Amino acid sequence: MPDDAVELIGKAELPDGGRLHLWRRGDDYSIRFGDNELMGNQVRHSEEALATLACSRLQHRDSRILIGGLGMGFTLGAALQSLPSTAIISVAELVPEIVTWANGPLSHLFHDYLSDPRVKVEIADVHDVIAREKSAFDAILLDVDNGPDGLIHLANERLYCNWGLRAAHAALRPNGILAVWSAYGDEGFVARLENAHFDVEEVSVAALVDGEDVIHTIWLASKQDDCR
Structure with missing residues (x-):
């Protein structure tokens, strides 16, 4: 096969319809939903930044964090290096x-991440994990869709609506951080975070997607003190 030939090497059905495709061209891999690239091994900086920015703000050595979405392992790998x-x-x-x-x-991208004793992977909707926990996590890192909506999985909208954000607030320990990755900015989402009693910092991260310069957004939402 020529080095520039595109090969479909995997398909995955989504619970509410639609399909993910794993493509390979030479040494490049891409997970796509329709025409949207959700993850590519050449575009990892912002996914790594999601973890490094959040982990740098943690206050405890025995921190417990929840990552929503495994992707190609870039966020997990950066968290392991940071913690x-x-x-x-x-x-x-x-x-x-x-x-x-x-x-x-994709095992060459994951290295030994999944065998690290700090890591536990659960096949579950991250919303359900958040909803069942109270004061459990020092950080929740979300990279489960293209942004704060339900493009890939309609039920993801539960994570980003007012009551979903309140559930995340309740699942965090004092001074915990909700970190959210997005392919775009969203002023309405920032307002919802603030209404859910988070202090919000927005970070823009440059990325190159399909040969185009783009800006990805990371929101670092710190849980406000309950007595405020």
């Missing part, structure tokens, strides 16, 4: 095939 051996990292992945790819055609 000490006493930390605990839970990963909620909705699509079982993503985990299969992580142990198969």
Whole structure:
């Protein structure tokens, strides 16, 4: 096969319809939903920044964090590099095939992340994990869609609506951080975060997607003191 030939090497059905495709061209891999690239191994900086920015703000060595979405492992890898051996990292992945790819055609990108004793992967909707926990996490990192909406999985809208953000607030420990990755800015989402009693910092991260310069957005929402 020519080095520039595109090969489909995996498909994954989404719970509410639609399909993810894993493509390879030479050494480049891409997870796509229709025409939208959700993750590519050449575009990792902002996904890594989601973890490094959040982890740099944590106050405890035994921090417990929740990552929503396994992707190609860039956020998980950056979290592992940022956190000490006493930390605990839970990963909620909705699509079982993503985990299969992580142990198969994408294993060279994951290195030994999934065997790290700090890591536990659960096949679950991250919304459900958040909703069942109270004061459990020092940080919640969300990269489960293209932004604060339900483009890929309609039920993801539950994460970003007013009551979803209140659930995330309740699942965080004091001074905990909700970090959200997005392919675009969204003033309305910032307002919802503030209404849910978060102090919000917005960070813009340059990225190159399909040969075009773009700006990705990361929101770092710190849980306000309950007595404020």
